[in-house]
Amino acid sequence: MSSTARPPVIAAPSPAEETAVEFARNLARDVLGPGAADAEARQELPRPVMSRLGAEGLTGMTLPKSAGGAGLSHVASLAVFDALAYGDMAVAFALLCQNSAARSIWLRGTTAQHERWLPGLLSAKDIGAYAITEPTAGSDPGSMETLATRSDGGWTLDGVKTLISNVPLASTLVLSAKTNADAGTRGMSAFIVSADAAGVDGVPLRLHGSRALPVGQLTLRGVRVPGDAVLGAEGEGFKIALDAVNWARTVWAALAAGVAQASLDGAIAYVREREQFGRKIADFQAVQFQLAELATDVETARLHGYRAAALFDADDPAQIGAAAMAKLTAGEVAVRVTSKALELLGGVGYVVPSPLERYLRQARMAQLADGTGNIQRLVIARSLG
Numbered sequence: 001m002s003s004t005a006r007p008p009v010i011a012a013p014s015p016a017e018e019t020a021v022e023f024a025r026n027l028a029r030d031v032l033g034p035g036a037a038d039a040e041a042r043q044e045l046p047r048p049v050m051s052r053l054g055a056e057g058l059t060g061m062t063l064p065k066s067a068g069g070a071g072l073s074h075v076a077s078l079a080v081f082d083a084l085a086y087g088d089m090a091v092a093f094a095l096l097c098q099n100s101a102a103r104s105i106w107l108r109g110t111t112a113q114h115e116r117w118l119p120g121l122l123s124a125k126d127i128g129a130y131a132i133t134e135p136t137a138g139s140d141p142g143s144m145e146t147l148a149t150r151s152d153g154g155w156t157l158d159g160v161k162t163l164i165s166n167v168p169l170a171s172t173l174v175l176s177a178k179t180n181a182d183a184g185t186r187g188m189s190a191f192i193v194s195a196d197a198a199g200v201d202g203v204p205l206r207l208h209g210s211r212a213l214p215v216g217q218l219t220l221r222g223v224r225v226p227g228d229a230v231l232g233a234e235g236e237g238f239k240i241a242l243d244a245v246n247w248a249r250t251v252w253a254a255l256a257a258g259v260a261q262a263s264l265d266g267a268i269a270y271v272r273e274r275e276q277f278g279r280k281i282a283d284f285q286a287v288q289f290q291l292a293e294l295a296t297d298v299e300t301a302r303l304h305g306y307r308a309a310a311l312f313d314a315d316d317p318a319q320i321g322a323a324a325m326a327k328l329t330a331g332e333v334a335v336r337v338t339s340k341a342l343e344l345l346g347g348v349g350y351v352v353p354s355p356l357e358r359y360l361r362q363a364r365m366a367q368l369a370d371g372t373g374n375i376q377r378l379v380i381a382r383s384l385g
């Protein structure tokens with residue numbers, strides 16, 4: 001039986017985990033949603049919000065509470081991301097990157113690396129980034145050119161990483177580099193690098209949407225790091241990166257569901273008030289059918305995410321194909337729902353600062369970061385066995 005023919009695995013947050021989801025819902029309603037337009041206009045990640053998330057352990061959602069995390073299952077963490085993305089998807093994605101850095105260090109790091117890097121990341125005193133993409137290596141990370149060469153018991157890093165979320169704000173960088181240029185993906189290793197190290201330079205890029213999310217280009221010129229900067233074993237960088245990416249693809253389903261739900265709710269509120277042809281436009285069955293389809297889309301993204309997250313919780317290898325399905329669905333649903341919801345507002349949906357136009361620009365990102373739709377199709381096809 002192929003992995004996709006298994007019965008769906010669905011789980012829900014436990015009552016204890018619901019507290020974290022409730023916190024996220026309240027933060028989205030009271031702080032993230034009301035502040036989103038301003039954060040976008042200033043192109044600034046709201047640091048106080050990141051600190052509040054850190055204080056709740058949500059910078060390390062799946063890390064145990066004893067390590068400073070929130071101790072959530074992967075399934076419950078999706079509900080948290082969904083709730084946060086309802087308020088501001090850009091901040092929710094920045095938090096995902098923070099989580100990716102902390103989670104990788106927690107899963108693959110030594111005790112000394114935990115002690116050195118996790119307190120700053122979990123408190124959000126330090127912002128984290130996970131850097132894989134390069135100007136000539138996007139969908140094909142095995143072709144990356146950043147090199148790590150041995151020198152004086154440590155390593156020297158040279159290369160360029162681009163489109164890296166949380167850069168240049170991030171002070172803790174988890175990045176992939178080739179320690180053996182001739183060994184393809186098996187020659188990649190993961191490094192933990194302080195952005196303060198000499199030779200590290202980050203410059204911001206300007207985005208189409210999600211502008212509260214810092215995204216930048218990172219140049220590494222003769223950056224000297226100690227031997228213990230390697231995360232996991234030498235040569236394991238691709239495996240470590242893939243685990244982070246698979247997890248991020250799963251979370252994308254929740255981010256997409258959150259922003260799409262916000263968009264749908266905006267459209268529903270509008271059509272119930274707006275009158276044309278002497279009736280509320282919500283009374284037209286054509287409009288009701290559109291809303292029904294959009295609501296079904298949102299739940300489809302959500303269910304794909306929960307299924308993949310449940311497979312993560314069960315440490316089931318089917319998580320890889322499921323994560324790619326979640327991400328493919330997330331990208332398509334996010335863009336379709338936010339676009340159709342905007343249309344239901346007529347012309348006013350297109351006028352800045354309508355939140356609906358912001359949701360649509362944010363949603364486009366769901367088709368790009370952590371792999372485009374075609375790359376998800378590639379992974380799904382391979383997972384069919």
Ligand SMILES: Cc1cc2nc3c(=O)[nH]c(=O)nc-3n(C[C@H](O)[C@H](O)[C@H](O)COP(=O)(O)OP(=O)(O)OC[C@H]3O[C@@H](n4cnc5c(N)ncnc54)[C@H](O)[C@@H]3O)c2cc1C
Nearest residue numbers: 130131132133138139163164165368369370371372374375
């Ligand atoms: C807002 C944002 C944030 C990001 N954050 C991060 C981050 O934090 N860390 C990080 O490392 N990266 C990050 N990225 C980079 C992202 O992962 C890449 O943009 C993505 O993987 C695609 O790579 P690329 O842009 O080089 O496109 P390319 O790989 O050049 O692809 C271009 C087009 O070709 C298609 N294509 C490529 N190969 C194939 C194939 N084999 N079959 C069919 N079609 C193919 C793609 O689908 C795409 O449409 C971010 C990107 C964005 C937009």
